[in-house]
Amino acid sequence: MAKKGNNAHVLIIRLSAMGDVAMLAPVVLALTKTYPDLKLTLLTRARFAPIFKDISNLTVLEADVKGAHKGVFGLYRLYCILRQQQLTAIADVHHVLRSTILKLFFTFSKIPFVQIDKGRKEKRRLIRPKNKCFKALKSTHQRYADVFGKLGYPIKINDNHRLQKAPVKLKKIVLPSNKILIGIAPYAAYTSKTYPLELMRQVMSMLVAWEQVHLVLFGGGEKEVGQLNELAQDVGSSVTNVAGKLSFLEELQIISNLKVMLAMDSGNGHLAANYGVPVVTLWGVTHPFAGFAPFGQPKENSLCADRDQFPQLPTSIYGNSYPEGYETAIASIHPNTIVQRIKRILQLDVP
Structure with a gap:
């Protein structure tokens, strides 16, 4: 004690x-x-x-x-x-x-x-x-x-224990102030936890069809930055890639002001949840049952790979081990399922 x-x-x-x-x-x-x-x-x-x-x-x-x-x-x-x-x-x-x-x-x-x-x-x-x-x-x-x-310091954690959103002070990036900002962090430490970029492109295309929405892409690493730049260009002007362009503190400022974050089983989801931002997470060979779901999120925000198709799921705590063929399990989450979940969170009247 x-x-x-x-x-x-x-x-x-x-x-x-x-x-x-x-x-x-x-x-x-x-x-x-x-x-x-x-x-x-x-x-x-x-x-x-x-x-x-x-x-x-x-x-x-x-x-x-x-x-x-x-x-x-x-x-x-x-x-x-x-x-x-x-x-x-x-x-x-x-x-x-x-x-x-x-x-x-x-x-x-x-x-x-x-x-x-x-x-x-x-x-x-x-x-x-x-x-x-x-x-x-x-x-x-x-x-x-x-x-x-x-240690003698018992605590109870609840929804009041959130970080305060920060004012956005950016020099290199301009984000539209009249749009709903949706963050997308499409990468994770392992491929088995990463939604295929082609499917993510479909998700993004459906989201930007809602005129009131603007997408912000997050990531790191030289290869990822290049892929995200291509992704942003492919989808159009309603997408801004901030990967590799801002300090970590500036990224946190943006994250704290998002209306929704779409992330893998990875760090960006946890960062957003700390500010009370609704977080939709995608789970491949890992699963929220292991205890790593973002803070304060309803279970409906955790979209998991299909256990009927992949009955051994989850096969890993961190995403680094899985049987042959399970590396693609996350692709069993349909793009429309993701988009509809975000639509419900935002309560948008869009097709």
Whole structure:
């Protein structure tokens, strides 16, 4: 149990990936609202800092795991920095080798150090091909919250724990102010989680047929940027590709002002959900039952591959494993199904 009082200082460890780090936002907001005097430091990668910039009592400390803090000796240097922070508790919501090594360094410090229960056994039962236990597991948001509960800071997360939308201040991009902005993030870490671009082109063409709509494309990486540029040109003037043109902070400004985000099982969906933006997610070999659905979204917003055609779904927690032929499972989600879901969310009277 962690020490309480005005000097309480909790270190939160979550080094990657972007979506998992983004899922911390509503949990941290619940923590700061429940314990307004609690000082928080988040150990993560510097590039994720803009997600948390408006959360009071929270400081982001960079973990340079590819540079100064690489390897055991680098982690010891990081430990020496952390030791000077006057910590009273440590919440490891990552629980990987790096954070476990840090835990070993803290062994004799008498600082409470709690690691997340990832539910690995339940997840294995969910994705195994035979005798599958197909049921919804605890959400990652709740697993994060459980760590703080074990430290003596119980919290309840609800729809009030949202980031505030930000004013859009862009120099390189001009977006129409009189249109409904729909974000589309068509990429994910694995092909098995990525909706085919040809089908996405059909979705986009149907959406821009609604004259009041303007599409904003998000992505990263040189190859993706080029593909998104081609996609935007093919569909027409009602599409703006911001990939590779803006800072992460500027992208967050746009995301916070969207009316809908269409995303894969990936980070952009979590970023949008943090601002209360309705998020439609597409699921291939992964499934929202594993606990990674965006925060506060109704189950109807999670569109999943057809389990009648692909009965072993889900086959993976992260999208990196699947039987032969299952890599195309996500294509079983019909473009019209996606468009109709967005139409219902926007309550548009369009054909």
